[in-house]
Amino acid sequence: xxxxxxxxxxxxxxxxxxxxxxxxxxxxxxxxxxxxxxxxxxxxxxxxxxxxxxxxxxxxxxxxxxxxxxxxxxxxxxxxxxxxxxxxxxxxxxxxxxxxxxxxxxxxxxxxxxxxxxxxxxxxxxxxxxxxxxxxxxxxxxxxxxxxxxxxxxxxxxxxxxxxxxxxxxxxxxxxxxxx
Numbered sequence: 390x391x392x393x394x395x396x397x398x399x400x401x402x403x404x405x406x407x408x409x410x411x412x413x414x415x416x417x418x419x420x421x422x423x424x425x426x427x428x429x430x431x432x433x434x435x436x437x438x439x440x441x442x443x444x445x446x447x448x449x450x451x452x453x454x455x456x457x458x459x460x461x462x463x464x465x466x467x468x469x470x471x472x473x474x475x476x477x478x479x480x481x482x483x484x485x486x487x488x489x490x491x492x493x494x495x496x497x498x499x500x501x502x503x504x505x506x507x508x509x510x511x512x513x514x515x516x517x518x519x520x521x522x523x524x525x526x527x528x529x530x531x532x533x534x535x536x537x538x539x540x541x542x543x544x545x546x547x548x549x550x551x552x553x554x555x556x557x558x559x560x561x562x563x564x565x566x567x568x569x
Contacts, residue, residue: 409512409563422443431553436451437451446479454473485505499523500520
């Protein structure tokens with residue numbers, strides 16, 4: 390018997406903050422161009438806008454992703470290349486940009502990736518964040534045959550992976566913008 394996920398709400402919530410020597414609008418122009426995410430993302434290696442006006446609320450981006458075999462190696466996560474469709478849920482130039490991962494039926498899930506930008510004296514403060522409220526279709530598939538202990542271990546290890554990834558991504562965005 391496995392326990393409910395409701396004990397862990399939100400299931401995942403991580404963020405990383407960096408200071409960037411650029412205006413909030415300059416930062417926004419880069420982070421809202423999801424085709425460029427291969428320059429900084431741990432897993433997204435590119436993609437294309439498939440519907441809507443790019444980088445506006447409601448627009449859909451199909452991301453191409455890749456994951457190495459050793460990432461939480463014991464768990465049945467997707468490895469190699471896979472694709473995700475994401476719908477932009479917030480697009481406020483110079484301030485906020487975020488998107489929700491869609492499930493196989495094309496519905497938004499409680500899996501939100503995003504950026505908040507604040508002006509600071511030396512340029513901008515960028516907060517890169519991820520929040521998953523309830524488990525997504527993918528998380529349910531990954532953990533379907535796990536015991537409670539295995540599920541708890543997976544959530545703990547995946548949380549650590551997310552923290553490392555989001556921190557590395559924020560640092561790479563800073564480098565990309567400041568070296569331009």
